Amino acid sequence: MALRQKPTLRQRRLGAELRRMRETAGLGGSQLARLLEVTPALVTQMENGKSAVSVERLREIAAASMCTNGSLIEALADMVKQPDAGWWEEYSDSLATDLLDVAAIEWHARRISTYSITFLPGLLQTSAYAASVFARAVPPLPPADGDARMAFRLQRQRVVRSGATPYVAFIHEAALRMQFSGPKVLADQLGALVDDSEDPGISIRVVPFDVEALPGPSENFVYTEGPVPELDTVQIDISFGCPLFDTPSDLSNYREVLASVASVALPEGESRDFIRSVKSEVVRKHG
Known part of the structure; x- marks a missing residue:
């Protein structure tokens, strides 16, 4: 899938929250990539909002980061599902x-x-x-x-x-x-x-x-x-x-x-x- 050239605000915010989730768990980008069985480049692209994140991938990242904040995870899942244009x-x-x-x-x-x-x-x-x-x-x-x-x-x-x-x-x-x-x-x-x-x-x-x-x-x-x-x-x-x-x-x-x-x-x-x-x-x- 082609990378986004100009991620929207919500796409960038989703990526920033994924990065915060990872950093709170004390994980480096390469460590998370190994847990997800993806490349470190893809982790960076998701956190920059340049690569799409599915609800399933979001939950995988939350689990790998040991995030137990259910309300935040569900709110981020809603962001993934909702239309981004207005x-x-x-x-x-x-x-x-x-x-x-x-x-x-x-x-x-x-x-x-x-x-x-x-x-x-x-x-x-x-x-x-x-x-x-x-x-x-x-x-x-x-x-x-x-x-x-x-x-x-x-x-x-x-x-x-x-x-x-x-x-x-x-x-x-x-x-x-x-x-x-x-x-x-x-x-x-x-x-x-x-x-x-x-x-x-x-x-x-x-x-x-x-x-x-x-x-x-x-x-x-x-x-x-x-x-x-x-x-x-x-x-x-x-x-x-x-x-x-x-x-x-x-x-x-x-x-x-x-x-x-x-x-x-x-x-x-x-x-x-x-x-x-x-x-x-x-x-x-x-x-």
């Missing part, structure tokens, strides 16, 4: 792979949590607000790229607006007040946030300035929950990409961050009132 593939010729990966993670997530400190979460942005954020890119985005990103972002929002995936957005007051394209765009965006906060599948909680210590990192991040905790993923928003983290230590650290943020964020009702008050202030000052 709506985001239509953008494969116009957008970077890391953006497609973000959409794939969100689509398969059981729950999504975000922490936003510099700009409001993309899954809740209005078209005008998103356009103003894209317009600040350095170097500037060509018009066609900006249009593609806009359409892509609006499609991504269906994950939470459909109610299919529970969503919790922790938003720092700084993000509520940051203006990218004038007070009207911000006021409209804040009004949309209030409306979204009434959606039973969307929880919006504000972290006000008067919290004694700023919880967590200084960048926006997204925490997506998989079918089991071991398959959770963290995505960091930076200027030049969307790096993903999925090691047990990274996941543990960001779970702690989310717990810390949740402990100081305002409850949903108070957060809704807080957003209304910021919107009123923006309108009063600039209206």
